[in-house]
Amino acid sequence: MEGQPRVVPGVVTRGPAIEIVVDGNPAKAHEGESVAAALLAAGRRTLRTTDRRGEPRGLYCGIGVCFDCVMTVDGRPGVRTCQTPVRDGMRVETQAGTGAWRVET
Numbered sequence: 001m002e003g004q005p006r007v008v009p010g011v012v013t014r015g016p017a018i019e020i021v022v023d024g025n026p027a028k029a030h031e032g033e034s035v036a037a038a039l040l041a042a043g044r045r046t047l048r049t050t051d052r053r054g055e056p057r058g059l060y061c062g063i064g065v066c067f068d069c070v071m072t073v074d075g076r077p078g079v080r081t082c083q084t085p086v087r088d089g090m091r092v093e094t095q096a097g098t099g100a101w102r103v104e105t
């Protein structure tokens with residue numbers, strides 16, 4: 001169900017809306033939530049792909065232990081998105097394998 005919203009209306013109060021950039025595309029998020037939570041709420045399940053087989057991985061433990069949620073954030077690879085709060089204008093990219101450092105210009 002990639003791309004389907006995962007929000008239960010009326011149950012959780014979200015912070016003010018902000019915008020992040022995910023793989024070059026603008027995406028809505030809310031202050032106070034993690035990158036992984038924002039992407040999950042937007043219906044995105046795949047956050048990285050494995051090094052050898054390119055298999056999809058996504059949010060698993062949600063507490064910073066498994067590293068399945070790592071993405072490249074603002075050019076820095078290997079960021080655990082379940083432990084990283086969103087910030088307006090943040091640039092997030094799907095990470096392939098161990099990723100690569102990217103210098104923002």
Ligand code: FES
Nearest residue numbers: 062064066067082
């Ligand atoms: S989901 Fe396990 S470290 Fe983020």
